[in-house]
Every structure is written in structure tokens, then in C-alpha cells.
Amino acid sequence: MPILSSIISLINSKRIKQIERFREEPGETQNEQLRYLLETAANTQIGKEYDFASIKSDSTFRERVPVVDYEGIKPYVEKLKRGEKDLLWPGEIKWFAKSSGTTSSKSKFIPVSKDSLEECHFRGGKDVIALYLENRPDSDMFSGKCLVLGGSHQINSFSSDSYYGDLSAILIENMPFWTHFVRTPGPSIALMSEWEAKLEKMTEATIDENVTSLAGVPSWFLVLLKNILKKTGKSNLLEVWPNLELFMHGGVNFTPYREQYKTLIPSETMSYMETYNASEGFFGIQDVLSEEGMLMMLDYGIFYEFMPLSELGKKFPETYTIEEVEKGKEYALIISTNGGLWRYLIGDTIKFVSLFPHKIIITGRTKHFINAFGEELIVDNAERGLKTACDKTGAIIREYTAAPVFMSQNSKGRHQWVIEFEKLPDNIEEFAKTLDNALQSLNSDYEAKRYKNMTLEPLEVIVARDGLFNDWLKSKNKLGGQHKVPRLANNREYIDELLDLNKL
Numbered sequence: 001m002p003i004l005s006s007i008i009s010l011i012n013s014k015r016i017k018q019i020e021r022f023r024e025e026p027g028e029t030q031n032e033q034l035r036y037l038l039e040t041a042a043n044t045q046i047g048k049e050y051d052f053a054s055i056k057s058d059s060t061f062r063e064r065v066p067v068v069d070y071e072g073i074k075p076y077v078e079k080l081k082r083g084e085k086d087l088l089w090p091g092e093i094k095w096f097a098k099s100s101g102t103t104s105s106k107s108k109f110i111p112v113s114k115d116s117l118e119e120c121h122f123r124g125g126k127d128v129i130a131l132y133l134e135n136r137p138d139s140d141m142f143s144g145k146c147l148v149l150g151g152s153h154q155i156n157s158f159s160s161d162s163y164y165g166d167l168s169a170i171l172i173e174n175m176p177f178w179t180h181f182v183r184t185p186g187p188s189i190a191l192m193s194e195w196e197a198k199l200e201k202m203t204e205a206t207i208d209e210n211v212t213s214l215a216g217v218p219s220w221f222l223v224l225l226k227n228i229l230k231k232t233g234k235s236n237l238l239e240v241w242p243n244l245e246l247f248m249h250g251g252v253n254f255t256p257y258r259e260q261y262k263t264l265i266p267s268e269t270m271s272y273m274e275t276y277n278a279s280e281g282f283f284g285i286q287d288v289l290s291e292e293g294m295l296m297m298l299d300y301g302i303f304y305e306f307m308p309l310s311e312l313g314k315k316f317p318e319t320y321t322i323e324e325v326e327k328g329k330e331y332a333l334i335i336s337t338n339g340g341l342w343r344y345l346i347g348d349t350i351k352f353v354s355l356f357p358h359k360i361i362i363t364g365r366t367k368h369f370i371n372a373f374g375e376e377l378i379v380d381n382a383e384r385g386l387k388t389a390c391d392k393t394g395a396i397i398r399e400y401t402a403a404p405v406f407m408s409q410n411s412k413g414r415h416q417w418v419i420e421f422e423k424l425p426d427n428i429e430e431f432a433k434t435l436d437n438a439l440q441s442l443n444s445d446y447e448a449k450r451y452k453n454m455t456l457e458p459l460e461v462i463v464a465r466d467g468l469f470n471d472w473l474k475s476k477n478k479l480g481g482q483h484k485v486p487r488l489a490n491n492r493e494y495i496d497e498l499l500d501l502n503k504l
Contacts, residue, residue, distance in 0.1 A: 002140045009137065012130035019127070019287075022298040023357035027323035034058055034303040037336055045087045046076070046342060058321055062305070066315045067334055067343045070108045076340075077109055081158045088340025089113045095174075096164040097279035109164055110279040116339035117174055120300040121167070124275070124282030127297065128248055131287045132273055136245075141212040144243055145184045149202070149216030149224055150191075165191075167279045184209045195480030203228050211241040217251035218261070219399065220480055223470075225264055237265050250275040252484055253362070253383045256397045259390070260422055276362065280346050281337050284360055293359030298322065301338030306331035309349065312366060327352045330378070332366050349378065368488045372404035373413050373455050375446040379487045381439055388438035393425035399469040399485050403495040405460070414457040418498050420464035432461040468502055475501070 022029040038055050041047040055061050066072075076087050077096070085092045088111060095117070099108035112121075133139055150168025157163055165173075169191050180186060185205035192198035207228055214221060225237060234240050244265060254274060261272070276284035276294050281302050284294030296304070306325050309332055311317030319334060333348050335341055347367060350360040364379030371377070386397060400419040407413045417435070425431040436459045440447035449455040473479050486494050 002138075002143065008129065008142065009133045012126075012133065015127065015130050016134060018299065019131070019295075019297075023295070026296075026298055026356070026358055027321065029298045030303060030322050031058070033299065033301060034061065034336070036301065037303055037338060040338070041089055041340070043086070044090060044340075046340075058303075061336075062319060062343075063316070065343050067307070067317055067319075067345055069345045069347070073341065073344065077111060080111055081109065081162055083159060083161050088342070089115070089338065092161070093340065094162055095170050096158070096162065097167040097170055098164050099279050108279075111340050112167070112170055112279075113339045115301060116281065116337060117170075119338055120282050120302065121171060121277070122175075123300055124277060124285070124297060125171075128273065128275055128285055131285055131295075132246065132248075132271070132289075134287075135289045136271060139245065140243065141245055142182070144210035144212035144241075145182055146213040146215055147185075147206055147209070147211045148183050148190060149214075149221050167277075184211065195474075198480060199224060199227055203231050207232055207240060209241075210243060212243045213246040213248065214244070215248040217484075218247075218249050218254055218257040219252055219484070221247075221249070222257060222260060222264075222398075229264070236263075238267060245269065246271045246273060248273050248275055250277055253379070255383050255387050256390075256400075259396055276360075278346065278348075280341060280344065281335060281339065283333075283335075287357070287359075291359075293353040293361055296322070296358045296360055298358075303336040305334040305336075305343070306350075307334055307345075308332075309366070322358060325352055325355070325358070327355050330363055330380075351380070364488070368486055370402065370404055370415060370488050370490055372406060372490055373449050375443065375449045375456065377415070377439065377443060377446055377488065381442045381446070382487055384442055385435050385438040389425075389431050389435040392434050393427070393431045394423070395421055395425035395431055396423035398422045399464070401469075401485055401487060401489065401494055401498065402459075403489045403492050405492075412453065412455065412457050415459040416495060417459060417461045418464050418468075418495055418502070419461055420466070420468055424463070428461055428463060432459060435459065435461070462499070462502070464498070465502055468498060472498055472501055 038052040042053040050065050055064065080087055080093045081096065083092065093111040093113055095112040096109040097112050099110055150166065156165060172187055172190060185202055189198065189201045189205055192201060202224060228240060229237070232240055237244060247261065249272065254272065271289050273289060274286040274294055282297060282300055284296050287295040304322060305319040307317050307319045309330060312332060325331065328351065330349055330351050333346055333350055335344050335346060347365050349363045349366060351363050353359050353361055369376065369378050382402065386400070389395065390397060398420045400417060402415055402417040405414045405416050440450055469485050470479065473483055489495065
């Protein structure tokens with residue numbers, strides 16, 4: 001093992017033992033987190049409102065405190081932005097992460113306390129390294145730098161005492177000074193707000209560095225990496241950075257991008273490590289690189305609840321703790337955190353692929369699905385179906401979205417997919433047929449609606465022109481950073497805009 005990696009592994013040995021403990025005792029670990037949260041926040045406004053001091057069990061907590069979404073905490077956030085203290089968490093909240101995960105025009109400002117920065121987000125970053133070195137003790141990643149592609153918004157002020165920006169900007173602002181020596185590019189470029197100018201500056205700043213690892217969202221990273229190859233004239237990234245060994249990715253499902261990365265980085269030893277880091281908290285890390293699923297990180301000052309999707313919309317839904325969940329079932333994620341979020345529905349859906357240790361995959365969003373005809377198609381179905389279609393036809397997908405075509409007096413319904421291909425299939429009709437069959441095998445409700453074309457006709461695939469999705473995001477001032485294309489929608493708002501733009 002290289003000397004620096006050996007020293008860091010030694011420092012991390014205590015932490016690895018702590019992680020092993022919550023792998024084996026998830027229930028006790030989560031009970032400790034809930035006690036810590038309730039005791040710490042007992043004298044805040046919300047703590048007094050729900051009498052946190054008298055809550056002695058998770059069942060009482062779930063009976064007394066309602067589940068909320070952003071609209072439920074927005075009145076508190078507005079007061080916190082003006083400098084009021086001790087509302088959701090002790091003390092003042094100085095930082096607010098501007099949520100930019102969707103193309104919604106409505107911004108969310110998630111409170112980020114000092115405790116959540118230190119005990120959750122920064123601890124998560126350290127644990128990624130600790131777990132990677134457990135997998136790759138021969139790693140030499142510390143001989144070079146990590147190329148980080150984060151958000152595109154610098155810190156802005158609500159007042160002289162409170163600030164907002166992308167989570168990545170907040171993390172950069174609060175990181176120890178020495179971290180800037182092990183990452184590239186520098187803050188002045190990393191936080192540029194104009195994506196296309198930032199792309200060029202990042203390319204210029206990084207091509208001569210010894211980049212050994214990458215960290216960011218796969219979709220936007222592809223744009224940067226292809227620009228670097230174009231600028232250098234190299235055929236693959238190993239010709240630019242021969243010591244590249246790790247990509248730490250998150251934000252979107254990696255499956256549609258995996259083949260493109262294998263082409264860009266033709267190395268059998270290249271490692272890919274998924275993380276689940278959101279504005280609201282750091283939730284999961286892929287702890288075994290050869291296995292699907294991310295280990296739920298249970299000691300970051302977060303208490304988790306898992307809600308069946310049938311309970312969506314209820315103020316006091318039935319929820320399950322980490323000890324009560326079942327493998328293979330889909331749940332909406334509810335969190336209570338040391339950032340001052342209490343029974344907060346973050347909008348993500350997950351599924352456990354392992355118990356003891358508890359490992360999850362992200363299956364979609366509570367608002368991103370198609371159920372216009374009772375088919376209950378979720379993002380996980382879409383990603384897996386597309387992988388099957390790509391594997392069988394040799395196609396490679398860059399971006400996509402799908403929505404229903406509603407029934408009319410003269411026609412049945414169907415699903416319409418707009419797909420931008422990196423590599424087109426030889427026959428688009430065969431691709432569509434393969435995708436349709438794959439979705440039927442993955443989703444019995446979709447299969448039932450497709451039976452003999454009684455409710456749904458075969459899906460339709462429309463080939464997007466090159467650059468369509470980037471142009472669409474650009475039209476909404478959402479290029480770069482953590483912005484994502486909505487994969488599925490139960491209405492035609494997004495897809496109709498894309499189809500209009502596709503004609504230009």
C-alpha cells in the first residue's frame with residue numbers, strides 16, 4: 001500500500017469499526033440518533049410545540065409529529081432567513097442550500113446547521129474515502145488530485161448573517177483550507193455560475209493536473225470529459241490522466257452512462273463508487289464496489305423512516321423504522337435531521353437490496369412517475385428497461401424523458417419517450433419494441449395495461465436532435481451543476497416543451 005494511503009487507512013480504522021457496529025446494530029444506532037435529536041432540540045420552538053422532552057420512543061414521535069414537505073417548513077425557513085434563532089435547531093442557521101435537483105421554477109432553501117455540516121456532510125465525505133480504501137488498499141489516489149464538478153452558484157446573501165447557494169458551494173466555503181490542495185479546479189472556477197464559460201475554464205485548469213479521481217454528477221461530467229478530449233486531441237481519458245482510478249458519482253442513476261464511461265476510461269481497474277448526498281443530508285455510500293446498493297449511513301445525526309407509497313399524502317402515515325423494513329419493497333424516504341428537518345418527506349423513493357447490512361438503491365421520485373392508466377411506472381423500471389434495450393440493440397443513451405399520451409375519442413393511450421442517443425440503434429422500431437417488452441417484464445401493472453393493446457398501445461420513441469436536452473435546460477437557465485432532466489412525468493408539461501424545441 002502507498003505510504004499516504006496506509007497512513008489514512010490507519011487513521012480511519014476507528015471509524016471503520018463504528019461503521020461495522022451500525023451494520024450489525026442498525027436499530028440501536030437509529031434509536032440513539034432519535035434520542036440525540038429530540039434532546040438537543042427540546043428547547044427550540046418546534047421542540048416545545050410538540051413537547052420533544054416527553055417523547056421517549058419512536059412510536060410516540062411518529063404519533064405526535066406530522067409528516068411535512070417543503071411547504072410545511074417554509075414558514076420556519078422564512079424566519080430563519082431573517083436571522084431568528086432556535087426555531088428548528090438550537091442557535092442560528094447561517095447557511096441555506098438552494099435545492100436545484102429538478103427543473104421546477106420554485107426554489108427550496110434547505111437549512112444547513114453547523115452540526116449537519118460537520119456530523120453529516122463532512123463525515124460522509126470522509127467515509128467515502130475510508131470505505132474506498134477498504135475496497136482498494138492498493139490505491140494511489142492521494143498521489144494526485146480529485147477533479148470535482150459541483151454546483152454552479154456562488155454564495156449569495158439573504159442578509160449580513162445568512163447565505164445561500166448550491167450545497168457544493170456551501171461545502172467549499174466551509175472546508176478546511178488544506179482541502180484546496182488536493183482538489184481541482186480552485187474555488188474561483190469551481191463556483192462559476194455560467195456553465196459554458198465554466199466548462200472551458202475547467203478544461204484549461206485540469207488537463208495538466210495529475211487527476212486520480214473524479215467526483216460529481218455523471219451526466220454533466222460526460223460533457224466536461226468529452227470537452228477535455230476534444231481540447232487535447234486524445235482518444236481516451238487515460239491518455240490525459242494515466243493515474244485515474246476512481247469516479248465518485250451521485251445525483252442520477254449511473255446505469256444509462258456506464259457504457260460511455262467504459263469507453264472514455266478503458267481500464268479494468270477503474271473503480272466507480274455511488275454516493276447518496278443531497279441538500280438535506282448524506283444518506284448512503286456504496287461500501288462494496290462489486291455489489292449493487294449503497295450502505296445506509298445510520299450515525300450522521302439523521303433518523304430515518306420509510307413510508308409505503310400507498311401512504312403518500314397522509315399527515316400521519318404508516319411508516320417503518322430501519323428494523324421494520326423489508327427487502328425488495330419500495331418506500332418514500334422520511335428524515336429527521338440535525339439540520340432541523342422533522343419528519344421531512346424529501347421526495348426520493350428507495351428500495352432495500354440487502355438487510356444486515358442495510359443497503360439501498362434509489363428508485364425514483366415521489367412526483368416522477370407515470371400512472372395515467374394505472375400502470376405505476378417508476379424511474380427504476382425505466383432505467384432497467386432502457387438498459388435491456390441498449391444491451392440488445394447496441395444503443396447508447398445520452399438523455400431521455402417520458403410521459404403519457406392520453407386517450408382520445410379515437411385512440412387509446414400510450415407512453416411517449418423522447419431519447420437523445422449517443423449511439424443510435426440500427427432500428428429504432430426494434431429498440432422501442434425491446435423497451436416495451438422489457439417494461440412489461442419489469443412491471444406487472446404495465447404488462448396488464450398492455451395486454452392485447454386493450455388499454456395501452458405500444459410505446460413510441462422519438463429521437464431527439466443532438467443537444468436537445470442541453471438546449472432545454474439552457475432555456476430555463478439550468479445548465480450544469482446539479483440540475484437534472486425529469487425522467488418521467490405524469491403530465492405532458494416537459495415533453496411538449498421538448499417536442500416543440502426538437503423541431504427547431
